[in-house]
Amino acid sequence: MADSYDDALRYRAVKLFTEGDFDSAITLFDELVQNTDDAWDCSWRANTLLLLGRYEESHTTYLRVLETHPDDISTLQHLAYILAACPFSNLRDGNKAVEYATRACDLTAWKNWASLSVLAAAYAELSDWTKAQLYAKQALGVAPGEEKNNQESAIQLYDNQKLFRASPERDRARLRSRLCQWKVPSYGGDNADTPNDK
Template sequence: MQKLFFTALLSLCLSGAPASEAQDLTACIVAQKVKDRGELSRATSLYTTCIQEGELMAGSRSIALNNRGNIYLGEGQYNQAIADFDESIKLNPEYSNAYNNRGMAKQLKGLYNAAIDDYAQALKIDESHLNAANNLAWIKATCPISSLRDGQLAITLASRVNKATDYQDSSSLDTLAAAYAEAGQFQAAIDHQQKAITLASENEKKQQKDRLSNYRQGKAYRDLSGL
């Protein structure tokens, strides 16, 4: 979606906006393509040049900051990621992706309340934001802080995501299984986890099988990655 947005903006620029704006948008598109190839250091550098030296409009700059923040997030540089998402949101307070991504960074830092707020805000802006719904369901099902968990809400959110994906997405099914386990419905958790495993990549299968073992023992899963 972000790449399509950049392409649309570039078309508008070429039809009449200043050449410098079109040039900077082209550089942002190149940065995203470089990121997609896995050249993260170069992509970060390209985005930084666009952000600091370019003449991007506020909406375009917001997306560029969000995209650079995603690189930092993937590399575990959570403070840098949050700083980029903060700035992205300042430029575009209705940018649901930036709220969702900031929520992930905060969750991984153990800032669970703040992460929940960001996921909720992303959904307030765009109730069809499946990533935000899945992320909020996950934290409500697996948060190590008991007062923040809500199994029934997690089931509601995760069910919505799975209906939208026709129950064919491993990550979403994994979340739904965790939600059922938190609610004490372990057979449903087992059934959905088993299906999730059949759809999972090899990298995902081990953790999902570990969760399945938990559910067979009548134990809910706790995500301790933020501790």
């Protein structure tokens, strides 16, 4: 019975997430994580917290996922994103962001725009503008059409030696532009996909 309840809760939480009701979704994901401590549920919870601007909680939850899934690309990308671009300085760590982002790039053969983009942001946080521009341009070269404007904006920032900072409002807008192409799955455990919003 517990599994059936958790599966129903999980479906409702993901559906609310895809509908953009993150406040309601996080309540359900909080309950799920307490019930199951499942990495898939933790990942969804971390994504939701990130889009709500609750960066410290999101960071902590992604770290929980990384403990059992050290090569999860999405988790590495999101951790690097928070550490490189969080608006709160106490959470930023450029060196750690480079470490996570580089690992994500290695795992994606240096051909994934999101991994390259967050690596650029990580180097910008370290004021290494040459590498920030290099990887931002590489990200632009492999980015899908709807992301090219964002990557071009990042290049302009780094050309002017300005830092990229995360914004829940911007992140939610970017996510909404892709949700129409994404379907709510039936629960698939650790192998289920989550939308990558970076």
